[in-house]
Amino acid sequence: MQYKYIPIIINSFIIVLLTSCSNPNNELQLEGTKIEIINNNHPLEMELDSMVDSITYVSLSSEKCLLGHIENIKFDNGYYFVKDNKGLFVFDSKGDYLHEISSKGVGPDEYLYMDCFFLDRNKKHVYVISNVQNKAMCFTYEGEYVSYLSFKNEQTQISGMTMLENGSIVAYHPFSNVSFTRPYEYGVYVPKKDILEDKELLKGTEISSGDIYYPFFRHSMALKNDSLFFLSAFSNNIYVYKGTESACVYRVEMPDIAPPYRFLKKHSSMDYFDLLEAIKKEGFGRGLTSIIATEEYLLLSVNDSYTLLWDGNNAILLSRIFDRDLNRYFDLTMSGGISDEKLGFLEADFLIEEKERILGENNSDLSAIVKKLREDDNPVLYKYHLKKNLVNYITKNN
Numbered sequence: 174m175q176y177k178y179i180p181i182i183i184n185s186f187i188i189v190l191l192t193s194c195s196n197p198n199n200e201l202q203l204e205g206t207k208i209e210i211i212n213n214n215h216p217l218e219m220e221l222d223s224m225v226d227s228i229t230y231v232s233l234s235s236e237k238c239l240l241g242h243i244e245n246i247k248f249d250n251g252y253y254f255v256k257d258n259k260g261l262f263v264f265d266s267k268g269d270y271l272h273e274i275s276s277k278g279v280g281p282d283e284y285l286y287m288d289c290f291f292l293d294r295n296k297k298h299v300y301v302i303s304n305v306q307n308k309a310m311c312f313t314y315e316g317e318y319v320s321y322l323s324f325k326n327e328q329t330q331i332s333g334m335t336m337l338e339n340g341s342i343v344a345y346h347p348f349s350n351v352s353f354t355r356p357y358e359y360g361v362y363v364p365k366k367d368i369l370e371d372k373e374l375l376k377g378t379e380i381s382s383g384d385i386y387y388p389f390f391r392h393s394m395a396l397k398n399d400s401l402f403f404l405s406a407f408s409n410n411i412y413v414y415k416g417t418e419s420a421c422v423y424r425v426e427m428p429d430i431a432p433p434y435r436f437l438k439k440h441s442s443m444d445y446f447d448l449l450e451a452i453k454k455e456g457f458g459r460g461l462t463s464i465i466a467t468e469e470y471l472l473l474s475v476n477d478s479y480t481l482l483w484d485g486n487n488a489i490l491l492s493r494i495f496d497r498d499l500n501r502y503f504d505l506t507m508s509g510g511i512s513d514e515k516l517g518f519l520e521a522d523f524l525i526e527e528k529e530r531i532l533g534e535n536n537s538d539l540s541a542i543v544k545k546l547r548e549d550d551n552p553v554l555y556k557y558h559l560k561k562n563l564v565n566y567i568t569k570n571n
Contacts, residue, residue: 205410205422206422206423207423207424207426208411208423209488210481211487211488211490211564212489212490212571213427213490216491216492217490217491217567217571218495219491219495220497221494221557222497223570224494224557224560224563225557226558226559226560226561227558228539228557229554229558230538230553230555231266231268231553231554232542232545232550232553232554233253233255233268233551233552233554234264234269234551235547235549235551238551240257243257243552244256245289245290246516246518246554247292248516249294249297250297250314251265251266252265253268254290260274260275260276260277260287261273261274261299262274263316268554271315272316273316274290274301274312275287275301275310275312275318281321282310282318284301284303285306286304287302288303288304289302289331289332289334290334291334291336292336293336293340295340297313297314298311298314299313300312300334302334304329304331307327307329308323309321309324309334320367321367322364322369324368324369326371328353329346330355331346332345332347332388333390333392333394334362335401337399337414338398338399339399339416341363342362342369343359343361343401343414344359344361344362344371345358345359345390345394345403346358346360347386347387347388347389348381348406348445349379349380349382350383350386351383351384353386357373357374357376357377358375358376358378358405358406359374359375360373360374361373361414375405377405377406378406378437379441380437380441380448381441381444382445383445385445387445389462390404390406391462392465392506393464395464395466399415400413400414400415401414402464402466402471403464404460404461406459406460407431408431408460408461409424409425409431409460409461410423411424411471411473425473425488427475429456429458430457430476431458432452432455432457432460436452436455458475458476458478459477460475460476461473462475462476462477463506464506465506465515466515467557467559468558469559470483470559470564471483472506472515473506474504475490479491479492480492482563482564483564484562484564487565487568489563489564489568491505497534498530498534498536499519499527499530499531505557515556515557516555516556517554518552518554519552520552521547521549521551521552522549524543524553525543525546525547528543528546531543
């Protein structure tokens with residue numbers, strides 16, 4: 174297996190819009206086209222070596238910027254945008270620190286709290302979202318302030334936003350709570366002068382998280398070329414948006430993968446964590462809980478227990494993956510847990526603990542990084558480049 178540092182551009186992945194649907198939680202949740210799962214009842218445990226052609230590693234420099242807890246990472250045009258619990262920081266393709274995007278404050282180019290960020294890859298702009306200030310601030314990739322937009326709805330709560338190739342902006346709203354009633358699960362936002370106006374994209378399940386802020390998903394949306402794939406809470410459906418209307422294109426059928434709509438409606442007034450216990454007691458799962466795009470595939474987390482690897486035709490159900498270099502088991506959709514673009518990170522102290530093993534394996538790139546790494550350094554980013562025709566390969570060899 175060959176390891177390299179050069180990021181690979183995502184290949185084409187063409188999806189045909191098949192069946193529209195209006196209700197994300199009908200009684201049987203049977204909208205769209207069924208995804209054919211080759212091993213529905215027998216999830217496989219795999220070794221990472223057998224699944225990847227290469228792994229990209231990037232060591233983030235600690236000299237001028239020491240990161241806290243990493244929450245999200247995006248990559249574009251040679252820039253890594255890394256959001257931690259302190260701010261949004263930019264590194265180049267080699268991991269050298271460049272600058273910070275915005276900072277805490279009350280000015281037009283500052284935020285009191287940063288909820289999320291998204292990229293305009295056409296104009297090379299990055300937007301910082303502050304719900305408490307009801308605004309989205311725009312900066313160049315180089316960190317220069319451009320302008321800000323106010324949300325028309327002053328009660329907007331957004332936990333994730335994505336811009337499509339055609340300029341459409343889609344936002345995911347967390348569950349309603351005691352201080353916020355969400356109008357819908359997903360909305361489309363359109364800039365008009367200095368205002369962001371919104372309209373419903375997907376109503377979603379009516380559930381309250383009580384007195385806490387709870388987004389439900391780690392990754393609710395994933396871009397694949399000009400299409401946005403997204404999930405709905407407690408559902409087995411996969412939706413697609415191409416800049417006009419949403420449609421339920423695919424569904425995942427597994428026994429008791431998600432609670433039926435009648436169950437959710439009956440328990441809609443229940444505290445969220447009590448609802449989870451009731452769902453578990455009835456033997457239901459939580460549905461599809463994460464979606465990630467790679468070069469050729471979509472990775473879907475099923476009830477935070479299994480990973481569905483789907484190539485657009487067939488799918489393989491995976492239990493967990495073993496990384497021999499690092500002597501660990503992990504879930505493909507949860508590893509790193511910080512990017513819908515399949516970027517993960519490894520903490521420096523963990524790599525130091527495994528240093529002897531790493532240096533003894535045939536992994537020259539990671540070994541070169543670990544030799545220079547200190548325990549309190551910034552994390553090391555990674556990206557797996559999965560084999561082509563991986564579903565067929567796994568099927569034939571298992």
